[in-house]
Amino acid sequence: MTSLSDTFSALIETVKGNAPLPSDVDHTADTAGDAYAEIINATILPRRVTAKTASGARVSVIAKNRRIVKLIEVHPETYWDGAVAPHETECSGDAEAFSSPFASTFVKIVGKESIRIETAMLSERVDLPKSGYLASKIPSDVAEARENSPVSKQAAAMFTAFPNLPRARFGSASEIIVPEGSAVATDWMATRAAELKSELAGVESDIRFVSLDGEVSHALALVWLGGEGCLVLADTPDEFGELERHLGALRQYL
């Protein structure tokens, strides 16, 4: 009864104009999981619930009886970590099948931005499963997913991911590896790293790919996340492609 009264109280305050509409409230990255869980927990009749950021990333579900019963959309779809497409995934408390990939996807979508959470009545009748993913599990699962994907570890991960290429790490840790036969020398990489560290000092994040096209082409990939940076140099089309794909996967940390 107390929780229902709180819900009606909030509704009355919104109608009176004393409180913003729930969909107009910005939830920070730190509180997004809790806010999302609160809304799902308050959903009894079937409703579509969409969490979205200003950059357009979003996740949309159908919630009913205080649980997520159907996953409708993940955008960009590359953020979805599940084994099958979002709309084909059965929602449940099973960590491997649903709750872990969902929490991980939610963390990627939120990134470091604030989110807004919109709810809407369903426009058409939809067959909904009886089981689902309980709202009460969302805060802890999202917190665990956030812990497992720290932004500042991504530069080091990129440094390790390309063992055969000339590369430099900079930030709190500094390391330069230039394999024998590379197009550049260690001093050259050190100078680039120092220049970038200075240039990016006031910048929160930067992911860049520089392509130099000509008779002989080269590419430089830069990651700067959480105060840690990595620069990698490549000179074959296969390496360019691998670097681009790697950088693309890091969008989630922006």
Place this chain on the structure above:
Amino acid sequence: MASNLREKTQTAVDDLRGSVEGCNLAMLIDPETGLVLCKSSDAAVSQDRLNSVASSAQSALRSSLLNAKGDVSPTATLVSVSQIGKTATTVTLQPIPSHDEALVCRFDGTPDQDALSAAARSVFSITSGTEAA
């Protein structure tokens, strides 16, 4: 003559946006001033937005990272800088040696770099007056 060049340039920029998958905005800018010289887009884009994209492109071209080009790739004839955002990628392209113009293109997702470079070279061949007859 000048209006013919303008028309050909606009057509080339329109063609670039149409031919490279995922491109929703392409514009030619003056990299020194950030002035937008011509643009092609899916939908209406505010001048503020265009200026913001142009300013970001200017910063990309001034980055210390581009100090690399002479050392690493002395034969390079085109530089492209892709700034990867959460849901979109902005690519700034400029011929080497530096030109009076630079191309800035926005994409949903990751662009096809080869297709983009080829289309950009077509645009620059027109703006530099070196287009084949």
